[in-house]
Amino acid sequence: MPRPTALLLAAVALLGLGTAACGSDGTVAPSTTSADFTTVSGEIVVFAASSLTDAFTEIGDAFTAANPDAKVTFSFAASSELVAQIDQGAPADVFASADQKNMTKLTDKSKIAGQPTVFATNMLQIVVEPGNPKGIATVDDLAQRDLVVVTCDPEVPCGKYATQLFTNAGVSVTPKSLEQNVKAVITKVTSGEADAGVVYITDVLAAGDKAAGVDIPADVNVTAEYPIGVTTAAPNAIGAQAFVDFVNSTDGRKILSSFGFGAP
Amino acid sequence: MSLEASIGVQVGTLDLRAELTVADGELLALLGPNGAGKSTALRALAGLRPIHQGHIRVDGAVLDDPTTNTFVPPEQRPIGVVFQDYLLFEHMTVLENVAFGLRARTTPKADARRCAHEWLERVGLASMAQDRPRALSGGQAQRVALARALATDPRVLLLDEPLAALDAGTRAAVRRDLRQHLASFAGMRLLVTHDPVDAYALADRVAVLEGGRIVQSGTLAEVTAHPRSRYVADLVGVNLVSGSVEGGVLHTERGAAVVIADAPNGPAFAVIRPHSLTLTRETPAGASSRNVWEGIITDIDRLGERARVGIEGLLPLTAEITLAALDALALRPGDEVHVAAKATDIEVYPA
Amino acid sequence: MIDERRGGRPPVPVPVFVLAAVATAFFALPLAGLLWRAPWSKAWQYLTADDALTALRLSLVCSLWATAISFVLGVPLAWVLARVDFPGRGVVRALCTLSMVIPPVVGGVALFFALGRRGIVGQYLDQWFGIRLPFTTAGVVVAQTFVAMPFLIITVEAALRQMDRRVEDAARTLGASSWYTFRRVTLPAIRPALIAGGVLAWARALGEFGATITFAGNFPGTTQTLPLAVYLGLETNPEEAIVLSLVLIAISFAVLVGLRDRWFGTGNRAELLA
Numbered sequence: 040m041p042r043p044t045a046l047l048l049a050a051v052a053l054l055g056l057g058t059a060a061c062g063s064d065g066t067v068a069p070s071t072t073s074a075d076f077t078t079v080s081g082e083i084v085v086f087a088a089s090s091l092t093d094a095f096t097e098i099g100d101a102f103t104a105a106n107p108d109a110k111v112t113f114s115f116a117a118s119s120e121l122v123a124q125i126d127q128g129a130p131a132d133v134f135a136s137a138d139q140k141n142m143t144k145l146t147d148k149s150k151i152a153g154q155p156t157v158f159a160t161n162m163l164q165i166v167v168e169p170g171n172p173k174g175i176a177t178v179d180d181l182a183q184r185d186l187v188v189v190t191c192d193p194e195v196p197c198g199k200y201a202t203q204l205f206t207n208a209g210v211s212v213t214p215k216s217l218e219q220n221v222k223a224v225i226t227k228v229t230s231g232e233a234d235a236g237v238v239y240i241t242d243v244l245a246a247g248d249k250a251a252g253v254d255i256p257a258d259v260n261v262t263a264e265y266p267i268g269v270t271t272a273a274p275n276a277i278g279a280q281a282f283v284d285f286v287n288s289t290d291g292r293k294i295l296s297s298f299g300f301g302a303p
Numbered sequence: 304m305s306l307e308a309s310i311g312v313q314v315g316t317l318d319l320r321a322e323l324t325v326a327d328g329e330l331l332a333l334l335g336p337n338g339a340g341k342s343t344a345l346r347a348l349a350g351l352r353p354i355h356q357g358h359i360r361v362d363g364a365v366l367d368d369p370t371t372n373t374f375v376p377p378e379q380r381p382i383g384v385v386f387q388d389y390l391l392f393e394h395m396t397v398l399e400n401v402a403f404g405l406r407a408r409t410t411p412k413a414d415a416r417r418c419a420h421e422w423l424e425r426v427g428l429a430s431m432a433q434d435r436p437r438a439l440s441g442g443q444a445q446r447v448a449l450a451r452a453l454a455t456d457p458r459v460l461l462l463d464e465p466l467a468a469l470d471a472g473t474r475a476a477v478r479r480d481l482r483q484h485l486a487s488f489a490g491m492r493l494l495v496t497h498d499p500v501d502a503y504a505l506a507d508r509v510a511v512l513e514g515g516r517i518v519q520s521g522t523l524a525e526v527t528a529h530p531r532s533r534y535v536a537d538l539v540g541v542n543l544v545s546g547s548v549e550g551g552v553l554h555t556e557r558g559a560a561v562v563i564a565d566a567p568n569g570p571a572f573a574v575i576r577p578h579s580l581t582l583t584r585e586t587p588a589g590a591s592s593r594n595v596w597e598g599i600i601t602d603i604d605r606l607g608e609r610a611r612v613g614i615e616g617l618l619p620l621t622a623e624i625t626l627a628a629l630d631a632l633a634l635r636p637g638d639e640v641h642v643a644a645k646a647t648d649i650e651v652y653p654a
Numbered sequence: 655m656i657d658e659r660r661g662g663r664p665p666v667p668v669p670v671f672v673l674a675a676v677a678t679a680f681f682a683l684p685l686a687g688l689l690w691r692a693p694w695s696k697a698w699q700y701l702t703a704d705d706a707l708t709a710l711r712l713s714l715v716c717s718l719w720a721t722a723i724s725f726v727l728g729v730p731l732a733w734v735l736a737r738v739d740f741p742g743r744g745v746v747r748a749l750c751t752l753s754m755v756i757p758p759v760v761g762g763v764a765l766f767f768a769l770g771r772r773g774i775v776g777q778y779l780d781q782w783f784g785i786r787l788p789f790t791t792a793g794v795v796v797a798q799t800f801v802a803m804p805f806l807i808i809t810v811e812a813a814l815r816q817m818d819r820r821v822e823d824a825a826r827t828l829g830a831s832s833w834y835t836f837r838r839v840t841l842p843a844i845r846p847a848l849i850a851g852g853v854l855a856w857a858r859a860l861g862e863f864g865a866t867i868t869f870a871g872n873f874p875g876t877t878q879t880l881p882l883a884v885y886l887g888l889e890t891n892p893e894e895a896i897v898l899s900l901v902l903i904a905i906s907f908a909v910l911v912g913l914r915d916r917w918f919g920t921g922n923r924a925e926l927l928a
Contacts, residue, residue, distance in 0.1 A: 194887070217874075219872065378831055392839060407825070
């Protein structure tokens with residue numbers, strides 16, 4: 040039987056080692072110092088809004104195919120959560136936000152190197168069950184009292200845009216629930232709990248045949264702008280810039296458009 | 304008016320088949336070693352364990368009979384129980400404990416409390432009515448348990464080892480107390496105990512339960528005068544030999560022969576008192592009327608002026624000799640000895 | 655003076671003490687972090703905001719309902735699990751405590767499939783009675799009960815298994831029916847476990863987030879409990895979120911500390927269970 044003191048020492052040693060390992064991980068320098076941007080290598084950590092999940096995963100694959108020495112690691116979450124994490128020192132190289140407001144939070148604190156660029160846009164769409172059983176055709180239809188409508192909470196971008204949409208269209212809609220993100224809205228509709236929701240076009244597309252979209256006329260619709268930028272503290276600044284350039288390239292745009300995103 | 308029970312219960316390795324009868328006003332002690340089935344019998348009588356064979360009747364009313372599919376649940380039996388650890392309800396006051404049975408039978412609260420108070424006065428604990436059971440001594444807890452069981456006015460009172468939970472110092476006093484309180488209850492009483500002192504002090508009659516069977520019953524004097532089981536023989540402190548008599552010799556199953564004075568042929572028990580035995584190292588010369596057995600000493604217990612010597616052989620025996628004799632023979636465990644007994648010192652009675 | 659080496663209690667072994675201290679710090683530090691970052695000057699203003707008060711009231715009401723339902727359904731279930739020997743008991747126990755280990759969000763989705771408008775049972779609730787649980791306060795209570803009740807069940811079942819059943823036998827021989835015995839003897843005997851289990855279940859219900867937001871949605875006044883308000887507050891106003899979390903922590907902490915002294919305190923009750 041090991042002596043308790045020995046166990047304790049082992050535990051303390053483990054804790055110490057753990058912290059040391061974490062520290063070195065976070066401060067490791069990019070292995071390449073070459074100015075030649077065509078030779079991108081090392082790990083590139085990309086923090087991206089959850090609505091970009093599918094599109095960026097594909098872009099990541101295309102990017103690493105072109106740069107075999109590089110490895111792209113994604114962290115998808117709500118833009119605001121990612122902002123909080125970067126603010127607390129998370130080792131992100133690139134940040135792609137679903138709105139300007141969250142990007143501004145970082146640029147205000149000089150956490151983004153240079154000026155972020157808008158790489159994509161998104162529009163709102165009404166999401167309904169396949170076949171549109173309730174026959175919803177316009178934003179005005181959402182005001183029907185027997186209709187269960189859900190939107191995002193106004194505290195998150197998609198909810199803010201939905202509120203803006205209702206104002207633009209001059210309709211008074213009372214949602215049954217204000218969801219924490221777009222995926223939750225989609226789930227409520229695909230599971231049949233809600234009759235309709237307001238989400239981004241890209242999300243309706245991503246839901247495939249489990250949901251259908253009803254277009255919203257451009258004159259009342261809201262355009263969401265997606266900015267991207269390299270962080271000031273990027274451990275792999277060269278790789279980060281290469282990734283941002285790739286997103287803005289023709290190849291990148293093509294992938295984004297295949298997922299429903301609009302050009303800036 | 305009586306309790307008549309023929310209890311057949313099989314639990315694990317225990318096969319209990321016991322006939323019990325308790326007359327009105329009588330106190331029967333069910334005496335036996337641990338694992339003999341005493342508690343199982345008590346639980347069967349109380350209705351806490353249905354019997355598999357037999358019947359239980361109180362004053363002629365059937366409480367349990369598997370053949371007619373009759374089973375009266377415990378709460379409907381006219382039977383009160385004092386359990387081994389008393390099992391008082393810790394979250395209630397002493398008074399509430401005693402009133403519990405009446406309250407459960409929907410007696411109005413005030414009446415139940417008045418009656419409970421009378422019972423507490425009777426057992427001399429009225430001053431502790433508002434205390435929690437935790438505050439009671441073992442003897443006091445026993446009196447509360449008794450009052451609680453009797454407050455519902457049962458016909459039969461069962462007591463499960465009521466003195467076993469007490470330390471030796473208080474046991475005698477509590478036993479005297481219990482005897483006095485039990486005397487005031489006129490119904491049928493059954494006491495389960497492993498201690499013959501309890502049976503002697505409290506019971507009118509004793510039934511000895513061993514290995515799930517009643518092996519002997521009668522007054523304690525009758526039972527101890529003629530032991531019919533190893534358990535009773537050990538309690539009394541005598542050697543019990545069972546076998547078959549043929550022409551003045553009792554033959555045991557293992558093949559030992561015991562010469563006896565006189566007894567009719569047939570199965571019989573023989574009691575050989577330890578102090579009637581003598582030990583020698585050599586074969587005793589002459590004395591043809593004597594029994595002589597060979598054996599090996601297994602253990603020696605010194606008790607004051609005397610020593611008890613355990614001997615293993617064809618006929619296992621315990622002998623009691625003086626310390627002087629022990630020292631003279633210089634006996635030690637493992638030594639071979641000859642054990643002698645006069646035929647006239649051996650008491651024989653039919654099995 | 656008590657000489658510890660001779661008469662007193664054995665001293666706490668040093669490694670045990672050190673590890674216990676580490677464990678305490680592990681729990682205390684995050685709380686200290688919240689207190690450190692809390693915007694104390696604006697706290698009162700956040701607390702008395704209508705939204706916060708509405709969410710707080712809804713949280714208290716729903717968590718108390720969830721606790722009450724857990725008692726009504728959970729105690730009998732615990733009794734059956736502890737006392738009735740039936741085939742598949744282990745499976746039933748696992749089933750009824752599963753919601754402790756599955757991610758709450760999954761639990762919320764599962765509740766959809768069971769009680770939602772298209773659910774196994776929910777479709778009939780809707781068709782026959784017009785009852786719809788999602789997006790209602792009742793839905794919040796259902797979600798909270800789903801995740802909270804297991805805490806009560808396992809605590810009460812353990813206590814029932816540990817209690818001396820002969821006390822129940824004693825009650826039966828005194829003329830008490832099994833129902834009377836259950837109410838007057840069994841339940842009081844396991845009172846510490848009922849309180850502990852109830853508090854655990856209530857605390858779990860109060861902090862419930864995942865199943866609630868998934869199954870019941872989020873709307874101020876009907877389904878937005880305090881944890882939901884805190885989560886969404888983090889998006890735009892982290893300061894307010896911190897203040898609201900502290901309110902949640904303060905309430906739970908006060909109840910846990912208060913009950914501990916009162917009911918678990920001197921150990922007398924605990925002896926009963928031992």
